[in-house]
Amino acid sequence: MTPQIPPVTVIGGGLAGTEAAWQIAQAGTPVSLYEMRPVEKSPAHHTEELAELVCSNSFGAQSSDRASGLLHEELRRLNSIIIATADEHQVPAGGALAVDRALFSKTLTQKLANHPLVTFHRQPLNHIPSKGITVLATGPLTSTALASELQQFTGMEYMSFFDAASPIIVGESIDQNVAFLASRYDKGEAAYLNCPMNKEQYLHFREALCAAEQAELKDFEKESAKFFEGCLPIEELGRRGEDTMRYGPLKPVGLFDARLGDFRDPENKSKKPYAVVQLRQEDKQGQLWNMVGFQTNLKWGEQKRIFRLIPGLENAEFVRMGVMHRNTFLNSPELLDATLQFSQRPTLLAAGQLIGTEGYTAASAGGWLAGTNAARIAKGLTPLTLPKTTMMGALFDFIHSASPKHFQPMPPNFGIIPALAERVRSKKERYGVYRDRSLTDLALWKTQNQLHTATLKKDAQLV
Incomplete structure (x- = not known):
């Protein structure tokens, strides 16, 4: 047996x-x-x-x-x-x-x-x-x-660090006359909606982001707050320098709006965005879109106000706001x-x-x-x-x-x-x-x- x-x-x-x-x-x-x-x-x-x-x-x-x-x-x-x-x-x-x-x-x-x-x-x-x-x-x-x-x-x-989740937006609320569909360097299927910013828009967005009110951490979290470098809140990136986001999740390289011509063409260089916010498809129907790299600890009202400063997201409808929580390991x-x-x-x-x-x-x-x-x-x-x-x-x-x-x-x-x-x-x-x-x-x-x-x-x- x-x-x-x-x-x-x-x-x-x-x-x-x-x-x-x-x-x-x-x-x-x-x-x-x-x-x-x-x-x-x-x-x-x-x-x-x-x-x-x-x-x-x-x-x-x-x-x-x-x-x-x-x-x-x-x-x-x-x-x-x-x-x-x-x-x-x-x-x-x-x-x-x-x-x-x-x-x-x-x-x-x-x-x-x-x-x-x-x-x-x-x-x-x-x-x-x-x-x-x-x-x-x-x-x-x-x-x-x-x-x-x-x-x-x-x-x-x-040991502990802080992790954060990005907001999710209803696709129909994104202005696709502004946002364009493309993947970086045209790699794979075009599956990201890209919201381009000129320099003035970017600087205005960063200023508002850095001044925004954050959600209050609990007492036990304040004592041990430590960000993991691979998942920093977007407001933390903004505070680290004027160009930090542009070399991170908002980098404008490798993204080409077919409606405006190829930015790699010298004649179209002036059309190249100063920064780009990417949204990744969240579901098979393309009804929901995740803000790539926008993990955040901002208060929910502040998230709506500031993220709607992004071109194409002026009327964004959020189905999930960004949240932040303590991780332990x-x-x-x-x-x-x-x-x-x-x-x-x-x-x-x-x-x-x-x-x-x-x-x-x-x-x-x-x-x-x-x-x-x-x-x-x-x-x-x-x-x-x-x-x-x-x-x-x-x-x-x-x-x-x-x-x-x-x-x-x-x-x-x-x-x-x-x-x-x-x-x-x-x-x-x-x-x-x-x-x-x-x-x-x-x-x-x-x-x-x-x-x-x-x-x-x-x-x-x-x-």
Whole structure:
């Protein structure tokens, strides 16, 4: 008689928790998935669905010679439920992988709820189970009770930074006599609405932005406020200098309004905008548009007043205002192995932004590894680490081996990948070589772990 495999507990139904629960179940191991919503709400979520995308509907560049795109491709080859569902509900976004966020989350919720090995609990679990195998995927908005228990368990304070979400606008309210449809450098399908500004308009907008009233932070947030450089509020960028936004999200390069002629033509240089605000398609119908790079902590009334100074948005109708909230993450180099197990308790694993990775795809990747290893531990198998030459392997090696003193959230990037044996001067060619090496090593790694791969494929027939 085959011994019964004990269930694994997954706490948190975000991207990491959803991916972890799916991989555990697909490996033939029962899983109990706890999601606190709707019993307890978070300051950033708007729905009760699993894997809700809070900040943006974009998973980043999808070309596999880009860091995020390579991570997408690695996860595709590892049967990631998150990336498969993102591909299923993709919307036009130029060179980015963006999704219809409502359909994306609903589909994942249905898939997990219908899986025969997943028991779905819509209630908070505010303690770390003392027995059994557990995956912590509570994200940057971990409940106060569980955060307190984690603090006691680890013996150290959380680290924290502030994250913010961009407003979403009704497409019909955008003046498309002003805004023009184009992707930067004409890359991919034209999927961004671009609102051009001349110098006078830009300077007026910046002046109003910098003087705008911000939402009041809570006392505990004031004491630990620390911005993450990869997701700065637009007003913070504005305060850093007159041209900071123009070299960031409002950069005017590579965007050409076909109605005015090609700005690259010397005769049309005078028509080139001084700055450009981009809006990315949010849903498949193109009814909703996200203000790219406009994460903000301004009061909602101030957002409406100031963002309507942008040409083409004078009558903008906002369906979601920008919000800002505190994110928390562990000092993972002192706590976690590259397998995402806690060193002091190997049956406890963690994944997602809680461990100090940044971005949707990185959270999904952490969920994949934590879920895969939780299932292996349940079956008495050795946990896996990925090759450091892969983007996934490099990312988790970084959060395990970085300096604890200066540890900050890390997005996928080629700077953490081991150097090539032979130097390639061209950055584009070098990234292509990184990609080829990564996918080759990943294929070999899968072959070397054939039992694990075969198990996943066999159990995939369950659903």
